[in-house]
Structure formats: structure tokens, C-alpha cells
Amino acid sequence: MQRCLPGRNVCCHCSLLFAAILVLENRDLRDAIKPQGVRFYSLNFNNTLRWLPGRAGEGETTLYFVQYKVYGQSKWQNKEECWGIQSHFCDLTEETSDAYEAYYGRVQAASTDIRSDWSLSCRFTPWRETMIGPPTIKVVHSNKFVVLKLRAPRSAYKRKRGSMIPMTNYYDLLYQVFIINNLLDEQHRVLVYEGKDKVIKIEDLRPGISYCIVARTSVLVLGRSSAYSSRQCTVLL
Numbered sequence: 001m002q003r004c005l006p007g008r009n010v011c012c013h014c015s016l017l018f019a020a021i022l023v024l025e026n027r028d029l030r031d032a033i034k035p036q037g038v039r040f041y042s043l044n045f046n047n048t049l050r051w052l053p054g055r056a057g058e059g060e061t062t063l064y065f066v067q068y069k070v071y072g073q074s075k076w077q078n079k080e081e082c083w084g085i086q087s088h089f090c091d092l093t094e095e096t097s098d099a100y101e102a103y104y105g106r107v108q109a110a111s112t113d114i115r116s117d118w119s120l121s122c123r124f125t126p127w128r129e130t131m132i133g134p135p136t137i138k139v140v141h142s143n144k145f146v147v148l149k150l151r152a153p154r155s156a157y158k159r160k161r162g163s164m165i166p167m168t169n170y171y172d173l174l175y176q177v178f179i180i181n182n183l184l185d186e187q188h189r190v191l192v193y194e195g196k197d198k199v200i201k202i203e204d205l206r207p208g209i210s211y212c213i214v215a216r217t218s219v220l221v222l223g224r225s226s227a228y229s230s231r232q233c234t235v236l237l
Contacts, residue, residue: 032056034116035064035107040092042130044167046156047096049105049121050089062111066090071102071123084110093156099127099170132167132217134229135175139213141234148200150175150215153226167217174218176225177202182210182233189214207236 035051042048049066066082069075082090096103102125109116133153140147152173154164167173177200178189193200205211212233217226 029056029111029114030116033062033109033111033114035109035119038105038107038119038121040096040103040105040121040124040129042124042126044133044153044155045093045099045126045130047091047093047124047126047130048089049092049107051107051119052088054109054116062086062109064088065108065110066092066105067108067118068092068095068103068105071104076106096124096126097157099130099157101125127170128222132171132173132219132224132226134214134216134226137213137215137229137232139232139234141236143207143237145201145203146205146211146213146234146236148177148202148213148215150177150198150200152198153217171219172196172221174220175215176218177213177215178228179205180212180214180231182212205236210235 031054033054033056036054038049038051040047041050049068051064053062063084063086064082065084066079067076068079069077077095079090079092079095090105090107092103092105102123104123105121106118108118135150135152138149138151140149152166152168155167155170157165159165174194174196175198176191177193179192179202180189192202202213210233212231214228214231216228218224
């Protein structure tokens with residue numbers, strides 16, 4: 001610690017005060033640029049770490065640095081593709097590729113010569129927290145009925161040969177199929193099927209009427225459903 005010598009007390013005390021002010025200002029700036037709301041967002045195991053700028057906002061020189069680690073490990077790993085970036089997200093799919101493992105992510109901000117403290121995410125386990133996408137629908141129709149062919153959503157994880165692993169490898173999926181009569185309120189969806197079959201036959205439709213079909217995926221063990229699929233519309237002749 002700096003000491004004031006006799007005869008120089010005034011200048012010395014001014015220097016100490018100025019140094020203390022600089023320390024406080026730097027601390028305030030570090031707190032002001034510290035990233036906020038760091039958390040994982042996940043859809044079909046596409047795992048992305050996202051955050052918001054600090055309460056001071058950000059300037060053109062604000063950069064972000066991302067690290068990750070497995071729960072229980074002490075060493076943090078740098079994400080090289082997200083080291084000194086200006087965006088507010090970082091794809092950590094490959095780094096979080098064990099669906100049943102738990103992970104953490106953290107983000108640090110830097111502006112000019114000031115670096116913030118690290119902002120930590122909550123613990124993230126892909127299997128428990130990913131959102132499931134809807135199935136894809138193929139419509140085959142005849143003059144009297146419609147046949148739907150459903151395909152389970154694909155995960156972001158790949159087999160050794162490069163093909164995407166279906167979400168059915170991780171969950172027992174339930175499909176819900178809804179039909180919309182376009183003569184009625186388009187928000188009025190009628191549930192016509194719920195189950196695990198991937199080929200579904202829908203009968204008793206009126207000819208000459210335009211119908212649209214949507215589906216969604218449910219995971220009962222998690223109490224979670226996907227968004228609705230894109231509409232597939234058809235008219236029976």
C-alpha cells in the first residue's frame with residue numbers, strides 16, 4: 001500500500017483519492033457491461049447459449065467471450081468460434097452433445113480496456129430442457145379419404161455416418177393431428193387423432209370443402225408439446 005511521506009501529504013492524499021476513484025469507476029463500468037440473462041435455448045437438441053447486453057447497453061467496441069463446462073468439472077473450456085464476438089448468441093450444440101449430461105455456460109463482456117465479471121447460466125441438461133419440434137406431414141388423398149404420413153422431428157445430433165438421429169431415439173413421442181374446415185373459423189382446430197401411429201387415415205370429410213391439417217408432438221413424461229406444424233391443405237373431389 002502506498003504511504004505518504006512527510007511534507008508531501010496533500011499531493012499523496014490526492015493521488016490516493018484519485019486512484020480510489022478510478023478503481024470505483026472501473027468497478028461500476030465492469031458491472032454496467034456485464035451480460036444479463038445468460039441461458040440456454042434448445043430445439044431438437046440445437047443448443048444455443050443466449051444473453052442480453054449489460055445495463056449500460058453496448059457500443060461498437062463491446063465484445064463477448066464464451067466458455068462452457070460439464071457439471072462437476074472444474075475447468076472451463078473456451079468456445080473458439082465465440083471468442084471476441086459481437087453477437088448475443090453462441091451455438092454450443094457440439095459441446096453439449098450428450099443429451100443426458102448437465103452443462104454450464106458463461107459469458108464475459110469487454111469494452112475498451114475493461115472486462116466484466118463472468119455471467120453464468122443455470123445448469124442445462126438437454127434431455128430435460130430441449131423443446132420438441134412438430135412432425136412433418138405428407139398428405140395423400142383419394143376421392144373419399146385422406147391418408148397422412150408423419151415423420152418424427154430430427155435431432156441436431158448425428159450418427160457416425162452423418163445422418164441426423166430422430167427424436168424418437170430419445171423420447172416416446174405422441175402425435176396429435178388436427179383438422180381445420182376452411183369454411184369455419186381458421187382457429188377452430190378439431191382433434192381427429194392422438195397416438196403413436198405414423199400413417200393415419202381420416203374419413204368422413206365432405207367433398208368440395210377445403211381442409212387444412214396440422215399436427216404437433218407431445219412428450220408425456222415431460223408434460224410438453226411442440227408448436228403446430230405448418231399447414232397441409234387439401235380438397236376432396
